[in-house]
Amino acid sequence: MSHGQHNTPPFDKNKRHDVAVKNRRLTWVLLGGVLLMFGFCYMLIPFYEFICKKEGINGKSANSVTAMDPTMQVDYSRTIKVDLVTTLHGNLLFKFIPLQRHIEIHPGERKLVYFYAENRAGQEMTVQAIPSITPNDAARFLKKTECFCFTQQYFFDGQKADMPVYFFIEPTIPKEIKEVTLSYTLFDASAYVKKGKQFTKGRINL
Amino acid sequence: MSEAITHAHDAHGHADHHGPDKGFKRWLFTTNHKDIGTLYLTFSLIMLFIGGAMALLIRIELYEPGKVLLDPEYFNQMTTMHGLIMVFGVIMPAMAGLANWMIPMMIGAPDMALPRLNNWSFWLLPFAFSMLLSTMIMSGPAPDFGWTFYAPLSTTYGPKSTDFFIFSIHMMGASSILASLNIVVTIFNMRAPGMTWMKMPLFVWSWLVTAFLLLAVMPVLAGCVTMMLMDRHFHTSFFNAAGGGDPLLFQHVFWFFGHPEVYILILPGFGVISEIIPTFARKKLFGYRFMVYATALIAIVGFVVWMHHMFTTGAPYVAQLYFMYATMLVAVPTGIKVFNWLGTLFKGSITFETPMLFALGFLIMFTLGGFSGLMLSLVPADYQYRDSYFVVAHFHYVLVSGSLFTIIAAVYFWLPKWTGHMYNERLGQLHFWLSVIGMNVTFLPMHFLGLAGMPRRIPDYALQFTDFNQICTIGAFIFGFAQLIFLYIILRSCFGKKQDHVSNQVWEGAHGLEWTLPSPVPYHTFETIPHVS
Numbered sequence: 001m002s003h004g005q006h007n008t009p010p011f012d013k014n015k016r017h018d019v020a021v022k023n024r025r026l027t028w029v030l031l032g033g034v035l036l037m038f039g040f041c042y043m044l045i046p047f048y049e050f051i052c053k054k055e056g057i058n059g060k061s062a063n064s065v066t067a068m069d070p071t072m073q074v075d076y077s078r079t080i081k082v083d084l085v086t087t088l089h090g091n092l093l094f095k096f097i098p099l100q101r102h103i104e105i106h107p108g109e110r111k112l113v114y115f116y117a118e119n120r121a122g123q124e125m126t127v128q129a130i131p132s133i134t135p136n137d138a139a140r141f142l143k144k145t146e147c148f149c150f151t152q153q154y155f156f157d158g159q160k161a162d163m164p165v166y167f168f169i170e171p172t173i174p175k176e177i178k179e180v181t182l183s184y185t186l187f188d189a190s191a192y193v194k195k196g197k198q199f200t201k202g203r204i205n206l
Numbered sequence: 207m208s209e210a211i212t213h214a215h216d217a218h219g220h221a222d223h224h225g226p227d228k229g230f231k232r233w234l235f236t237t238n239h240k241d242i243g244t245l246y247l248t249f250s251l252i253m254l255f256i257g258g259a260m261a262l263l264i265r266i267e268l269y270e271p272g273k274v275l276l277d278p279e280y281f282n283q284m285t286t287m288h289g290l291i292m293v294f295g296v297i298m299p300a301m302a303g304l305a306n307w308m309i310p311m312m313i314g315a316p317d318m319a320l321p322r323l324n325n326w327s328f329w330l331l332p333f334a335f336s337m338l339l340s341t342m343i344m345s346g347p348a349p350d351f352g353w354t355f356y357a358p359l360s361t362t363y364g365p366k367s368t369d370f371f372i373f374s375i376h377m378m379g380a381s382s383i384l385a386s387l388n389i390v391v392t393i394f395n396m397r398a399p400g401m402t403w404m405k406m407p408l409f410v411w412s413w414l415v416t417a418f419l420l421l422a423v424m425p426v427l428a429g430c431v432t433m434m435l436m437d438r439h440f441h442t443s444f445f446n447a448a449g450g451g452d453p454l455l456f457q458h459v460f461w462f463f464g465h466p467e468v469y470i471l472i473l474p475g476f477g478v479i480s481e482i483i484p485t486f487a488r489k490k491l492f493g494y495r496f497m498v499y500a501t502a503l504i505a506i507v508g509f510v511v512w513m514h515h516m517f518t519t520g521a522p523y524v525a526q527l528y529f530m531y532a533t534m535l536v537a538v539p540t541g542i543k544v545f546n547w548l549g550t551l552f553k554g555s556i557t558f559e560t561p562m563l564f565a566l567g568f569l570i571m572f573t574l575g576g577f578s579g580l581m582l583s584l585v586p587a588d589y590q591y592r593d594s595y596f597v598v599a600h601f602h603y604v605l606v607s608g609s610l611f612t613i614i615a616a617v618y619f620w621l622p623k624w625t626g627h628m629y630n631e632r633l634g635q636l637h638f639w640l641s642v643i644g645m646n647v648t649f650l651p652m653h654f655l656g657l658a659g660m661p662r663r664i665p666d667y668a669l670q671f672t673d674f675n676q677i678c679t680i681g682a683f684i685f686g687f688a689q690l691i692f693l694y695i696i697l698r699s700c701f702g703k704k705q706d707h708v709s710n711q712v713w714e715g716a717h718g719l720e721w722t723l724p725s726p727v728p729y730h731t732f733e734t735i736p737h738v739s
Contacts, residue, residue: 022395023319030387034425041429041459045444048455057522089448090362130447136522187448191441 056140066143074108085183093121107171119155128189141173164202237321246303253295260288265682281665282350289353311720314398319391327384334377341367357445357456386417400738412477461512475612486562487554488715500539533583560634564615575603596656626726640688647681
């Protein structure tokens with residue numbers, strides 16, 4: 001080869017072996033990293049749940065029980081309009097509506113609203129309601145002490161029921177918020193039935 | 207693995223005496239980095255024409271409002287497959303092919319560190335893509351949810367062929383992981399004495415950073431499609447709200463992979479440009495150190511900007527603000543790179559051979575694509591541009607005139623070295639001008655279509671968009687057919703009669719170890735380790 005005179009002699013056997021060992025070691029280290037990142041992908045899920053719950057994003061905080069602080073003062077000087085909205089997911093054959101379209105509430109005060117649901121699927125169904133709150137800034141302040149969305153709801157064929165939500169808005173909610181939308185989407189959860197009770201306390205079967 | 211290494215080295219002991227095996231077996235069992243590089247590049251070239259044909263079908267359908275050729279269902283399959291093939295089947299394998307060919311030659315190594323693994327990394331790809339493409343001849347639709355395969359489109363509502371798609375993603379992911387593993391090990395352990403970190407060619411540096419990116423995010427993609435598979439068949443509900451999951455989570459997981467992925471597609475291209483511009487400007491690269499740091503910085507920042515793909519999903523304002531600023535920050539290291547390339551050109555004695563033309567085309571049009579990216583990073587503007595043709599224009603400017611142009615430039619640049627034939631300069635120039643005109647005629651009007659409100663991924667549109675869509679379609683055909691010239695040039699350079707003798711250095715201003723080797727390069731190089739002074 002033309003560049004021969006500048007070259008060091010070819011690798012001897014020992015040196016070759018050294019490189020092979022080094023290569024193998026680094027390969028395993030990198031494969032370990034790859035495995036770690038695969039695990040990290042699954043770690044993202046609890047992390048996501050944690051952040052959403054903590055920050056009240058994406059309805060996650062509206063999906064669990066909150067105790068009302070007994071020292072909380074009702075702020076009668078403010079009134080917030082809460083719009084109640086319902087959606088059926090996919091082609092779920094249900095009737096699902098709020099009994100009131102909207103409700104006025106003072107921060108710090110607890111209110112009870114009912115949602116009416118009727119199974120028109122022609123078979124027994126288990127459904128799950130998923131809440132969502134807008135605007136974003138309000139989501140953290142709307143809390144529930146009781147909600148039909150905390151558990152799955154069982155309906156036999158043709159069953160009708162009024163399902164309760166007890167909620168309050170924390171007085172610390174930003175001043176500029178005058179209107180909040182609480183929306184529920186009803187999902188067919190028949191394929192994902194969980195063990196445990198499927199009726200909420202206060203559900204009125206009609 | 208140790209076995210593979212010893213075998214490869216044993217083979218090198220008497221390798222001077224014989225060349226490659228003959229026939230098909232040579233390609234099937236090869237562990238030679240040059241052969242594998244050629245395989246990658248050939249594969250990518252074939253996929254370019256398949257993906258390109260799909261793009262032309264899309265453009266035919268959009269030539270007029272209403273149905274022209276394709277049913278809406280088939281149109282969706284075309285946009286999905288076009289995206290998947292171009293990203294995973296063209297750009298990534300082509301970059302891997304360049305890495306296989308050039309990295310050992312640039313750092314003075316006889317081959318890649320793990321040659322047998324290298325063979326496997328490549329041969330996974332044809333199987334992955336035959337599986338993906340086979341969905342098109344199955345009964346029922348091929349994947350039709352867009353290349354981003356958002357849940358629940360790909361889980362609850364995904365066609366049956368989605369499972370083939372998932373498995374092919376697993377395979378190409380494994381291929382990328384193994385290839386980048388090999389590249390990292392090679393660069394760390396196989397450098398010739400004297401080839402210190404800060405002497406490495408920028409192409410090698412860029413690929414080192416890219417390989418780390420791949421190692422970090424391809425497992426996340428694998429995890430993501432595994433979750434999809436589990437949701438579809440194993441009764442989990444990662445992305446299904448009915449079972450307590452969250453479809454939005456899919457977008458987080460996907461874009462945590464997806465954003466670094468776009469830097470994976472462009473960083474090796476940056477490396478190529480950093481080799482070509484100094485060669486034809488006959489000057490040393492301006493600001494080498496800063497180029498290295500900027501590459502690393504782009505990669506790091508790339509991990510913390512993924513939510514700019516999700517501004518309209520109801521993200522909290524704080525998050526939107528943070529991701530907006532972080533995204534704009536990417537422009538700083540990228541700006542450093544563009545500045546340094548310009549600095550290299552400044553007062554250089556520039557000649558305009560085809561590789562240089564493509565490099566300069568890249569420089570201008572990639573920067574334009576970067577600017578439309580900056581526009582998209584602004585939250586309020588993004589609300590307007592979201593899911594419009596403006597986005598399509600943006601990412602084609604950075605992927606076609608960005609990544610693809612750098613690959614074409616690299617092929618012209620190194621083809622004489624690989625084959626020992628100089629390509630036809632006149633045809634090369636013709637290819638460049640047709641490509642650059644076709645590309646701009648296709649994608650420039652898309653900016654205005656998007657700003658005027660035309661949504662992406664839609665087979666039909668309102669009447670007022672007709673004129674511009676027809677211009678786009680004409681441009682697409684110019685661009686598409688111009689690539690046949692490219693194919694002809696490559697074939698002629700590989701198999702045509704040899705007319706001229708190509709010197710070792712090939713280009714007057716070329717520097718680096720690969721240019722000390724004869725052209726065409728012998729089957730085995732740097733059997734005796736060179737010394738870099």
